[in-house]
Amino acid sequence: MNRRTLLAALVGIVIAPLAGAQASTSDEIAKYRAALQDGNPAELWEARGEDLWKQKRGPRAASLERCDLGSGPGVVKGAYAELPRYFADADRVMDLETRLVWCMVQLQGYTEAEAKKNPFGSGSDKRSDLEALTAYIAVESRGVKMNVPLAHSKELEAYRIGEKLFYYRGGTHDFACATCHGEDGKRIRLQELPNLMTAEGAQKAYTTWPAYRVSQGELRTFEWRLHDCFRQQRFPELVFGSDAAIALTMYLARNANGGVFDAPAIKR
C-alpha cells in the first residue's frame, strides 16, 4: 500500500451522515408533495392546453384535433406513453414538443419559428402554449404503462446516441448526466437523485415529468428538464427540440418502459 493509496483510502472514510434525520426528511417531503398533488396547479395548464388543442388558430385557422401524435390523427389518450417515436411523414424521430410544432406548422400554417417562439413560459404575460399543450397531452396518459417502441432503425439509432450523450463528460466541470444520475441513493444537497442507469430509477423519474415546479410556480416539461440540467453542467445552451434533446429523451423514456405514467406531478 504505497503512500498515495493510503491517503486516498483515508479520504474514503465515510462519517455516517445523520442518516436517521435524513431518512425522515425524505418521508416528510413525500407527504409535502402528496398534499400538493390534490389540486396540483398543473391542472390550470392542462385546461388551457385542452383549449389550445381545440381552438382554430394560425394562418389556416385550424385546430390541432387532426394532429397525429403516433397513435392516429387526433388520438390523445395514451399517446405520450409511446413517445418519442419515428414519424414517416417527417422521416424523423420526434418527442411530443417537436411533434406539436410539426402539427402547428402543417395544420395551422405557423412557421416553425413562430411555433417554437416561447418554449418556457414565465408569469401571466409570457405564457407558453407548448407547455400548456404538453400538460394536456401528458395528463391523457396518466395511468398508462410506458411503451416506447424501438421498431424503426432511426428509433434505435436515437436510443444509442442518447446513451452516448448520457455518459458524455464535458464543460468546465467534466459533468455528464451519469455523474449525478449513475448511483442509487445519491443526493445533491437535500435533492434526491434517481439512478437513471436502472429501470426502476428511469421509471420513477421519467413518469413524473412534466411537473409543476413549486419553486418557480410554473409547469415545466422534459425538454426544460434537459435544458436546465445542461445549464448546471456548465454546457452551452441546449437547442429546444434538437436531435440531442430527442435522443436523450428516447434513451430515458425507453428505459422507463413498463413504468406507469403519472404526470403532471409536483416537483421542487
Add this chain to the structure above:
Amino acid sequence: MGEPMKIRATLTGDATEVKVLMNHEMETGQRKDAQGQTIPAWFIQTIGVTWTGKTVLSAQWGPAVAKNPFLSFKFKGGAKGDTLAVRWVDSRGDQRTDEAIIA
C-alpha cells in the same frame, strides 16, 4: 382578466365540497427581476363564494398566499345542478368571477 379558475364542486352526503385553483401571480413586491428591478406587489385581496346567491365563504388574502392559489372548504347543503360562483378582486382592482355546477 386572466385565465379561468378551475372549480370542482361535488356533493358528498349532505355537504358540498368545493376545491378552487386560481390563475394569479400573487407577487409579494419583495421579488426582483433579472435586471434587479423590484417587481411591484400584485395579489388577490378578497374572495367571495356564493351558492344560489347565498355567501358560503368570504376571505381576505395578503401576498403570502402562494402563487396560483388553491382553496378548499365544505358547506352544508347544495344540490346537484345548483350554481356556485367564485369571485376574486386583486390589488390592482382587477376582478374575475367563474361559475361551476355542483356535481
Add this chain to the structure above:
Amino acid sequence: MRLCLRVLTLAALIGAGCATISSDKETGEKAASVLKSSFKPAGQAGLDRLDQDDTQRACSAALGKAVPKELAAQIEQANVATIRYPSDGQLLGDWRNGEKIAQEGRGKQFSDDPKGPVGANCYACHQLSKTELSFGTIGPSLYQYGKLRGASGEVQRYTYGKIYNSEAFAACSNMPRFGYKGILTEQQIKDVTALLLDPASPVNQ
C-alpha cells in the same frame, strides 16, 4: 427493401427496420455531430465547452463502467502532471472564505455573470461542517477531514492537489478538476484546503 441485420452489442435490442444498423464506432461519430448541432453559445458558455480532452473522452467511452487499470493509471499520470502548486509554498489560506466557496453554487454557468462569484459548491456533494444539514452524498463525507489526518506538509500537498485536479488521484472521478480547468483561483484552492485542514475550521470541530 433490403433488410440487413447485425447482432447488436445491446443483447436485448434486436434492430429491425430498413437501414443498416451502424456499428458502435459509427454511433460515436453520429453522437458527436448530433451534439455539435444541438447546442448554441449562451452567456459565458461557448461551443468549445463541448470539445473533450483525452481524459473526458476516455471516461465517457467507459459508459459508466470502470476504466481498465492501465488506462486509469495513464489518466492519473496525465492529470498529476497538470498540478501547479503555489510558488510561495503556502498551501493553507483562510478557512472562513473556504466555507463561502464551499457554499457558493454559482460559477461558469451560462446564466452566471462572468464577473459574478465563482464557487466550488462542495456542499452539493459532500458533508463538511456539522452545522450544515443540507449536504449532498455523491462524494464521501469530509467531516473531521483534518482532525483524522493532521495537517502535515504531505497531507497539505495531497489535499491541495486533489482539489486542483481530482483525477490525478482517481481516474474518472466525479469531482471537477477545479484548478486545471480554471474554475477556482490559486487563493480559492488555498482557502478550501484550509477549510479541510485548519484545526479551527468548523469541519474539524
Add this chain to the structure above:
Amino acid sequence: MYVGRRTFLKSSGGVTLYALVTAAGWLDAEEALAQAWNKAAFDTHSLGDTLHALGGGEPTQSKDIEFVQTPEIAENGAVVPVGVTSRIPKTESIAILIEKNPNMLAAVFDIPTGTEPVISTRVKMAQTSNIYALVKAEGRYYVAAKEVKVTLGGCGG
C-alpha cells in the same frame, strides 16, 4: 429565476406563546363581496401589531384547533400547504399567520353559518417558522401553532 445558494435554515427554538391579541370579527357584515380589504392587518411586522390591527382580544391556547395536511417539512417555501380544522362551536373566522414572514397575516377566512370550519390553502414561508391558526367563536379567540421547516434544496447556483 436563478437564485443564489441559500442554506438549509436551522429550525427555530421552541417559541413560547406569549400573550396574543387576536382577530375580532371585523368582517361582521354578511355582505361578502364588496368588503374593504383590511390593509392595516396585512401591513404589520410583529405578531402583536397584527392582532392589534385585527382588533382582537386575548386568545387562549386551544387543543380544538387542528392542522390538517400540513407537513413538518416543506421542500420549498414558495408553496406550503396549510389546513386548519376548528372543533370550537360557532366558529366565525379562521386566520392563518406566519410568524417569521415579513408580514405576519397570510389569510383570514370568514365562516358563515352552514359552512364547516375546515379550510385549506397554500401559503409562502420566508423561512422555517411557526404557523398560527387563530379562530374566533362567539366573540372569544383561540389559537394553535405548528412549526413547519423549510428546506432550500436544489442542485446548483
